[in-house]
Amino acid sequence: MHVILLGPPGAGKGTQAERIVAEHGLVHLSTGDLLRGAVEAQSELGKEAQGYMSKGELVPDRLVSALVAEKLKTLDEAQGFLLDGFPRNEGQASDLAGEPRGRDIDHVIHLRLDDDEIVRRLLLRGRDDDTEEVIRNRLGVYERETSPLVALYEGKGLLRPIDATGTIEEIAERIRKVLRPSDTGSSEGSAA
Ligand code: AMP
Numbered sequence: 001m002h003v004i005l006l007g008p009p010g011a012g013k014g015t016q017a018e019r020i021v022a023e024h025g026l027v028h029l030s031t032g033d034l035l036r037g038a039v040e041a042q043s044e045l046g047k048e049a050q051g052y053m054s055k056g057e058l059v060p061d062r063l064v065s066a067l068v069a070e071k072l073k074t075l076d077e078a079q080g081f082l083l084d085g086f087p088r089n090e091g092q093a094s095d096l097a098g099e100p101r102g103r104d105i106d107h108v109i110h111l112r113l114d115d116d117e118i119v120r121r122l123l124l125r126g127r128d129d130d131t132e133e134v135i136r137n138r139l140g141v142y143e144r145e146t147s148p149l150v151a152l153y154e155g156k157g158l159l160r161p162i163d164a165t166g167t168i169e170e171i172a173e174r175i176r177k178v179l180r181p182s183d184t185g186s187s188e189g190s191a192a
Contacts, residue, residue: 001026001080001179002104004087004158006149007111009138010121011164012171016111017084019172024179029071030084031064054129056138058088058145065095072101089145093152108153109175111164115139 001024005013014030021028035053038046045067049059058064068086075081081101087093096102113121122135129138153159160178164171 002101002106003080003082003179004105004108004153005082005084005111006108006146006153007164008113008118008142008146009135010118010125011111011113012121012168013084013111015168016109016171016175017082020109020175020179021082023176024080024082026080026082027075028082028084029068029086031068031086031088032084034067034071035059035064054134056129056134056141058141061089061091061095064088065092068092068096068102069099072099075101087149090148090152093149105153105158107160107179108149108158109178110150110153110159110161111171112161113164117165 003020003024003026005017005020007013014032017028017030020026035046035049039050039053040046045063048063052059064086068083072081083096087096096105118139119132119135122130123132150159162171162174162178
């Protein structure tokens with residue numbers, strides 16, 4: 001199974017991603033985590049990415065798409081994956097579609113949350129790049145760059161909208177229903 005996890009900052013992508021990969025045996029590819037790792041290691045990529053990340057801007061596509069392509073190449077055919085935080089704009093979506101392993105996406109999970117709730121959650125989280133100014137910038141970037149992907153994947157019949165309010169477990173259950181193969185038919189339940 002090949003899954004993209006899409007949603008605004010603060011929607012709980014990381015938390016839900018960890019559950020999804022554990023339940024479905026997927027490899028978790030989080031560009032945010034990979035980039036933070038690169039910054040920490042002060043690799044060439046990290047040094048270049050750092051400035052963008054601290055301002056809440058997108059790291060250039062050529063860097064991020066190359067990073068994802070490199071990771072996808074290490075997976076064997078049968079290995080499912082979850083892309084968390086990628087693609088973040090139309091350029092990255094088309095880079096992904098150009099990758100042999102990126103073409104056959106099964107589901108795009110779209111975590112939906114309104115702006116007030118996003119800001120509230122991000123301020124609670126308190127990561128280094130979660131100051132109010134940076135948060136506002138990241139939201140603007142999301143609206144401008146990332147939200148067009150909703151229509152793109154909807155057009156491909158891949159979009160699975162998920163209400164991202166409520167508890168972690170409630171949200172996880174909504175996602176589970178979408179990803180559970182048995183729910184594509186009507187094999188479950190008491191009505192026969
Ligand atoms: P995240 O952990 O997904 O919230 O990402 C944290 C930061 O990493 C973002 O604000 C961006 O600066 C950068 N980043 C993560 N994923 C991407 C991506 N797909 N494209 C560009 N920048 C990214």
